[in-house]
Amino acid sequence: MKNIQRKNKLGLSQIAIIVLLIFFISCGQKETIDNGWGAYKADPKSTSYSPLDQINLSNVSQLENVWIFQMSDLEPGADPVSSQSNPIIVDGVMYVNSGKQTVYAIDAATGKEIWSFKSLKEGMPSAASRGVTYWESGDDKRILYSSGNDLMAINAKTGKLIPSFGKEGRVNLNEGVRDDPDKISVTLTTPGRIYKDLIIIGSRLPDFYGAPPGYIRAYNCKTGELVWTFHTIPLPGEPGYETWPPDAYKYAGGANSWAGMSVDTERGMVFIALGSPSYDFYGADRAGENLYGNSVLALDAATGQYKWHFQTVHHDLWDYDLPSPPNLVTIKKDGKDVDAVAQVTKHGFIFVLDRDTGQPLFPVEERPVPQSNIPGEVTWPTQPFPLKPAPFVKQFMTEEDLNYYSEEDYQAILQQFRSVRYEGLFTPPDLKGTLSLPATRGGANWGGAAFDPNSTYLYIRGNNLPEIMTIVDIDKHFAARDNSVFESGRVVYMQHCATCHGEDKKGIPPTFPDVSNLKDKMSENLALEKIRIGGGAMPGYAGVLTEAEQSAIIAYLYDKVDQASDGAVDNSNEEKPVRYGNITAYRTWSGPSGNPAMKGPWGTLNALNLSTGEYEWQIPLGNDEKLQEPGGPLTGLLGRSGPMVTAGGLVFISGAEDKKIWAFDAKTGKMVWEYTLPAANNANVCSYQVNGKQYVALTVGGTKENPSGSVMAFALPR
Secondary structure: OHHHHHHHHHHHHHHHHHHHHHHHHHHHHHHHHHHOEOOOOOOOOOOOEEOOOOOOOOOHHHOEEEEEEEOOOOOOOOOOOOOOOOOEEEOOEEEEEOOOOEEEEEEOOOOOEEEEEEOOOOOOOOEOOOOOEEEEEOOEEEEEEEEOOEEEEEEOOOOOEOOOOOEOOEEEOOOOOOOOHHHOOOEOOOOOEEEOOEEEEOOEOOOOOOOOEOOEEEEEOOOOOEEEEEOOOOOOOOOOHHHOOOOHHHHOEEOOOOOOEEEEOOOOEEEEEOOOEEOOOOOHHHOOOOOOOOEEEEEEOOOOOEEEEEEOOOOOOOOOOOOOOOEEEEEEEOOEEEEEEEEEOOOOOEEEEEOOOOOEOOOEEEEEOOOOOOOOOOOOOEEEEEOOOOOOOOOOOOHHHEOOOOHHHHHHHHHHHHHOEOOOOOOOOOOOOEEEOOOOOOEOOOOOOEEEOOOOEEEEEEEOOOEEEOEEEHHHHOOOOOOOHHHHHHHHHHHHOHHHHOOOOOOEOOOEOOOOOHHHOOOHHHHHHHHHHEEEOEEOOEOOEOHHHHHHHHHHHOOOOOOOOOOOOOOOOOOOOOOEEEOOOOOOOEOOOOOEOEOOOOEEEEEEEOOOOEEEEEEEOOOOOOOOOOOOOOOOOOOOOOOEEEOOOEEEEEOOOOOEEEEEEOOOOOEEEEEEOOOOOOOOOEEEEEOOEEEEEEEEOOOOOOOOOEEEEEEOOO
16 A cells, blocks of 8 residues: 555656646746747846747748837927837736836737826926836736836836825935935936845936936835935945045046846846946046946845946046946856856947956956146056957047048048047046047947857947047136036036037937927926936936036026026135046037047947857948948948847847847848838837737937837737
8 A cells, every 4th residue: 555655656756747847847848938038138137138049040021010100298399309119018918108207018919909008297307218027926017117307116007006006106226326416417327236125226427526326226016115225435444445536426427237137047146337436537536446346246136235347448438338237157267158148338349257256258458548738637547458369449540540531621630630649448538638439338238239149249239439538627718707507507517418418508319319499499497407317318417416506507508697696606716626527428420510530430340259268250330321322331330239149040139320120140140131210219129929929129319200219119010
């Protein structure tokens, strides 16, 4: 009897195991196939990889647009908005946010709206936002999303705020940072990452003197309670404190993760890409290496405890923020599989680090770099240079690289090239002007890279964009000519806003909007809120600007020439620290005609074999037909979004001014499909499968007819 009972028990156990295996297999299939793209950049590891292969090299030429979802949160005639949202898909439902930060739930097979949630309170401006985060526990399914200064929990089924989260569904991100929450503006550009019941987030901050610190924080997904905080500008007694002046933790800002992070759920680790300390181009008040600025930072995801870091730039003076989440990859080294972290950068390097230790898997050496001549600046003497892989964008130029559109243009840029300081990569800002290559928008951008686990290829978009740094004492350079509020506003605008929006207020739309004739476009209250909490690509300046300075900018933008003085202009004789500023940042170096000073290609797509450290192919990406030489190669174009790679052997990418979406052969780089979009796209592509059908989808910016923008989905014909 005992033997029979054992056999019966064993049989029941085997049946239970089989049932469990079937359950887990079916769950795994549901997660990887039906859902397909359940998180920003595909998955917690930020691979931007789709395991789907229904659409492949043999049939991609047949792709067609199968549905368009028109967003509807702007009135006809409004200025079109850009979109940076990467849709996510869970159980056949697409969750996506608009350029105006409205969240939509859409039937992913048909494009029909299920619900929408207007996340901004009345009168609040919208800002750049790259997507939403999904979390579930049993029947509790939530969309976690940030707009303005709030982190919110939305019921994924109904689109309603969940009142038990934070305060009536919202958590104020200004709280829990070093500075007065009423005088700062902390926003979230890139969606947070989930680890168990936590959402881990970074922040978007102003890149100027007086910015708050970019602490990393984790909140409970159910309650909104703050669980842990990591100080990216260390406090006394914390590792890294010695890399700053003793009191820097009281005033230094930045070192924030605006670009995002990745999570290894098995190791219980979060890997964070951090930006530069503020101010970006002058660091006399932050002498030292400045940890954890410009670092890949690994933390225990449950507790926020430090694991390791690798700093890619010491004491940054070039705005070389780490621009995208690290890719968590597995590569071949010495015949073995090695888990690694691959971090692309603005200055064109790829750092490949051991995931457990942070040690480079390819040699990296510290090399001496040019030193600063600016009074008070203490440049760090060396910078890290990977010996492999080679940079994916141009890092040095000569007179041979200058463009020739006309003799007048050429002579002008040649004279400028010879007049500024230029000693190659890491030439520091200089009062005579500095050529920077790659520059603030060079190398990789926030779209990041895509990793194919089958080939171990990393696909990277690269931007070749030189800039001329123009460094001035901003207080003297923009000194007020009288004591009027209007004149004070002009000064504050020139110091803080003209770099992006231009001294003529015309901007470079759509990235940097035209703010001339602002009184015809929006109310003063809305403009003031945009200044305070940010809008579009602009961070908030609450805390950086006093209330008097904010009011003065409004007087300037709204032509209130006769407004009486209210003390916004500081006429005191008190000696203050010199504030040097770069007044031509974020603008590509161009000749008098407006054409790029450096020869192309200005944008590229690169396939890097991470196991060997060698490039398999590199091609121009995008084209300016007006500047292309007859019969010559494509010019390439600036683009911020990143690629997606699929198991079907395809790389999809969009995001340039020529309004194209392309598919390339992942092995060769040959273009195999393209489609012209109704507007410029500025967001990453995604892919998913519903009811056995694979889709490729992306958000598209607004048009005159539909300023809110749209979501477009492509599939094979039935």
